[in-house]
Amino acid sequence: MVTDNLRSVVLERRGDQIRFHPRYLELSGHYGFEPRPCHVARGNEKGRVERSIRFLRESFFAIHAFSGLSALNAAVKRWVEQIADARPWPDDRSKTCAEVFAGVERDRLLALPLHPLDTSQRAMVRSRKTLWVRFDRNDYSIPPEAVGQELTLLASDSEVRLLSGSTEIARHQRGYGQGERVTDPAHTRALLESKRGARADALDSPLRLAVPELSAFLDAAFARHRNTALLTPTLERLLGLYGRQALSAALSEALEQRTPTLASVEYLLEKNRRQAKRRPALPVDLTDRPDLAALHVKPHDLDAYDRLSKRPAEEDRLDEPPKATQEHGDE
Numbered sequence: 001m002v003t004d005n006l007r008s009v010v011l012e013r014r015g016d017q018i019r020f021h022p023r024y025l026e027l028s029g030h031y032g033f034e035p036r037p038c039h040v041a042r043g044n045e046k047g048r049v050e051r052s053i054r055f056l057r058e059s060f061f062a063i064h065a066f067s068g069l070s071a072l073n074a075a076v077k078r079w080v081e082q083i084a085d086a087r088p089w090p091d092d093r094s095k096t097c098a099e100v101f102a103g104v105e106r107d108r109l110l111a112l113p114l115h116p117l118d119t120s121q122r123a124m125v126r127s128r129k130t131l132w133v134r135f136d137r138n139d140y141s142i143p144p145e146a147v148g149q150e151l152t153l154l155a156s157d158s159e160v161r162l163l164s165g166s167t168e169i170a171r172h173q174r175g176y177g178q179g180e181r182v183t184d185p186a187h188t189r190a191l192l193e194s195k196r197g198a199r200a201d202a203l204d205s206p207l208r209l210a211v212p213e214l215s216a217f218l219d220a221a222f223a224r225h226r227n228t229a230l231l232t233p234t235l236e237r238l239l240g241l242y243g244r245q246a247l248s249a250a251l252s253e254a255l256e257q258r259t260p261t262l263a264s265v266e267y268l269l270e271k272n273r274r275q276a277k278r279r280p281a282l283p284v285d286l287t288d289r290p291d292l293a294a295l296h297v298k299p300h301d302l303d304a305y306d307r308l309s310k311r312p313a314e315e316d317r318l319d320e321p322p323k324a325t326q327e328h329g330d331e
Contacts (some may be wrong), residue, residue, distance in 0.1 A: 001028065001033045001034065001035055001036060002036050002037075002038060002045070002046045002049065003035070003036070003037050003038070003046075004037065004038065004046075005037050005038075005040055007021070008021055008023070008024060009021055009024045009035065009037060010037050013037075013040070018037060020035060023119075026117070027117060027119070030113060030117040031110075031112070031113065031117070032110045055084075059079075059083060059084075060075075060076065060079050060083075064079070068176065069157055069158065069176065070158065084097065085097050085098035085101075086098065118154075119156070120154040120155055120156045120161075121154070121155040121156075122152065122153070122154055123135060123152075123153045123155070124150055124151070124152060124153070125150075125151050125152075125153045125162075126148070126149065126150045126151065127142060127146070127147050127148070128147075128148060129147070129148075130147070131144065131147065131183075131187055131188065131191055132181065132183070133151065133153065133162070135153055135155060135160060136155070137178045137179065138175045138177065138178070138179070138180040138181070138182065139180070139181045139182065140153075140160050140162065140170065140172045140182045141170065141172070141181075141182065141183040141184050141187040141188070142162055142169060142170050142187065143169055143170065143187055143190060144187065144190050144191040144194050146162075146164055146169055146170075149164060151163060151164055151169070152164075155174060156174070157174070158173065158174055159171060159172060159173055159174050160172045160173075160174050160182075170184060170187070172184065188223075191222075192219065192222060192223075207232065207235060207236050207239060210239055210244045210247075210248075211235075211239065211244060211247050211248045211251060212248070213248055213251040213252050213255065214235070214251065216251075216255055217251045217254065217255060217260050218231065218232075220255060220258075220260035221260040221261065224260060224261075226260070226261065231262060234262055235247070235262075235265070238250075238265065238266070238269060242269050242273070246269055246272060246273070247265075247269065249268075249272060250265045250268040250269045250272065251265060253268050254268060
């Protein structure tokens, strides 16, 4: 197999002494060929290879478009069968390349091994805080329990696999774009369930008791890759500034508009305040009483206060028995 001195073949060379890349030696041993790099700066030693590359560039790439690697491979296969194999054989132009290969050259080749060599690219990756690991400018999701672990990434031409030790924990179709985020929905569902479990001991928090819409808002924000742990302190501050009813209305409206973000909630709070012609909200200074900062009373039905505020005369009239009953009692 004649090649250039590319880095994936030759690691170091001094004259005729060559230190090959170990993965290339593994490839040559698996398929049974002898690696033979040409001399440095001697491209003429493999002129037929250069001419084949030129033929491929001008006959195939110049007139074909493709959207992915699988489409490219399918197009190349058709091009080989219809164009490349139909060329006249240089040593006997009465025969085609396909005829010479089938009748003469195939019998001189070694049989292929039973199993192809795994040529996947290997890399060690780690996600310290998020649900994704980065490889070749794209992000691939992992299970929540694998966050923080050192993982082995195996990338073939069509897929990316992630291993924890010798156990496969994730498999994705490989992306060839830039900045793509490839996510397995099962991974995000598992993370959401773990977050819900982690919040189970905080169901009676002041913010959750005051604003029942909080759970739906945090779930919607999480689905849009927002850090819900960072949202809670700001929402608690907004609760203190605007009150329970205003914050509850803003969260509901943000959910209806599908904008579960802090910026949207703050905008809606201010918009509703201006429409109601209320004064701007001012923070309460609790420097002298820090114990009151986390104090919150669960809201109750306000009808009880309405009943307490009624005048005694009104209550007396409400408590009077029907007239007929009173007259019957006098009798």
